[in-house]
Amino acid sequence: MPRYAMLLAPSANRVYADGAGRLSRTELTVFAGAGVLDATIDDIGETPIGGVGYLTFGTDTALGARDVAFLSNLSSSYALFEQAGEDLLRPVQMAGLARYDSDLITIPKYAGKTNEQFTKLLLNLTILCSASAPRMLDAQLVVLDPLCGRGTTLNQALMYGYDAVGVEIDGKDVEAYAAFLKTWLKRKRLKHTADIVPVRRDRKLVARRLEVSMAASKEDHKAGAVQKLTVLHADTTKLDGILRGGIADVIVADAPYGVAHGSVTEEGGLSRRPLDLLERAVPQWLPLLRPGGALGLSWNTNVARRELAEDILLAAGLEIVELPELAHRVDQSIERDVLVARKPG
Numbered sequence: 001m002p003r004y005a006m007l008l009a010p011s012a013n014r015v016y017a018d019g020a021g022r023l024s025r026t027e028l029t030v031f032a033g034a035g036v037l038d039a040t041i042d043d044i045g046e047t048p049i050g051g052v053g054y055l056t057f058g059t060d061t062a063l064g065a066r067d068v069a070f071l072s073n074l075s076s077s078y079a080l081f082e083q084a085g086e087d088l089l090r091p092v093q094m095a096g097l098a099r100y101d102s103d104l105i106t107i108p109k110y111a112g113k114t115n116e117q118f119t120k121l122l123l124n125l126t127i128l129c130s131a132s133a134p135r136m137l138d139a140q141l142v143v144l145d146p147l148c149g150r151g152t153t154l155n156q157a158l159m160y161g162y163d164a165v166g167v168e169i170d171g172k173d174v175e176a177y178a179a180f181l182k183t184w185l186k187r188k189r190l191k192h193t194a195d196i197v198p199v200r201r202d203r204k205l206v207a208r209r210l211e212v213s214m215a216a217s218k219e220d221h222k223a224g225a226v227q228k229l230t231v232l233h234a235d236t237t238k239l240d241g242i243l244r245g246g247i248a249d250v251i252v253a254d255a256p257y258g259v260a261h262g263s264v265t266e267e268g269g270l271s272r273r274p275l276d277l278l279e280r281a282v283p284q285w286l287p288l289l290r291p292g293g294a295l296g297l298s299w300n301t302n303v304a305r306r307e308l309a310e311d312i313l314l315a316a317g318l319e320i321v322e323l324p325e326l327a328h329r330v331d332q333s334i335e336r337d338v339l340v341a342r343k344p345g
């Protein structure tokens, strides 16, 4: 039976301390169980080869091009090899979805940024647990991050060729993200439009909106193959009527950590309890998610217990997806956990 060895990006060790191997095993387990691969994957483990740790697995048949295309998107993947005999590794040509240069995601650096590898992990898990899993490689899905900060999730969605919608209450974050994206698009000479426009309801200004339309190449632009990105400068707990229902295939959010980044309340105060925010926000988010869509959430368990987060999602009518352990340490004050829940189809 064929066996494979995946080399993980060295940066994964920094992101997850000693949890990198475990988290990538979990991610591979989710890819394997999503019903999207032709091959059956088993015996997932970590094996040292030549003194370096690899994520290793067996398959019932050789991985075909489409299976490789799926697995190339694993958030920590660096290189993939077929194990050809005792100690020979044959490189497998990877074919990830990356549509733009990786600096779209790596250039922005700021306090409060969600790590990009973790963001990709959360997006992958959420898509694979949603009804859109079989269309992950081919469709122009719509990803909503209703706590988008300066857009790490949105940029990852763009990388995958998807459309993206973000909501952020901090005007400085929206401005900074708009400025970065405009500069980046100009520097890469990509055809685009990018404008900040007012959003009015009953003639009253209720929000501001960054509207971006972009294409990966001149040919795409000519053919009308454009990607759309919208970022609302608004309170995510008050989205009533501002966004169209059922726009999102998946919702992905990294909740405020209650440390450097509190959740902002209506009065402009800083709440130390991100679950207060979720309690008010999740009912607003749900109508935006298509039936069969999934919500992927990460938060700091030092300030909010997992059971309470689960209760909020269950109370909103979502089904929690059972996943292997994903909790991990980020730094001294942050233990991050992940929940994925599905909207009944």
Ligand SMILES: C[S@@+](CC[C@H](N)C(=O)[O-])C[C@H]1O[C@@H](n2cnc3c(N)ncnc32)[C@H](O)[C@@H]1O
Pocket: 112, 113, 114, 115, 146, 147, 148, 149, 150, 151, 152, 153, 167, 168, 169, 170, 173, 234, 235, 236, 237, 254, 255, 256, 257, 261, 262, 263, 264, 265, 277
């Ligand atoms: C952990 S950060 C997300 C960071 C983001 N993933 C990134 O990489 O830039 C949580 C974000 O939620 C935002 N936020 C907090 N309360 C909010 C609210 N009521 N409405 C909208 N955004 C809010 C914060 O301003 C912060 O940017």
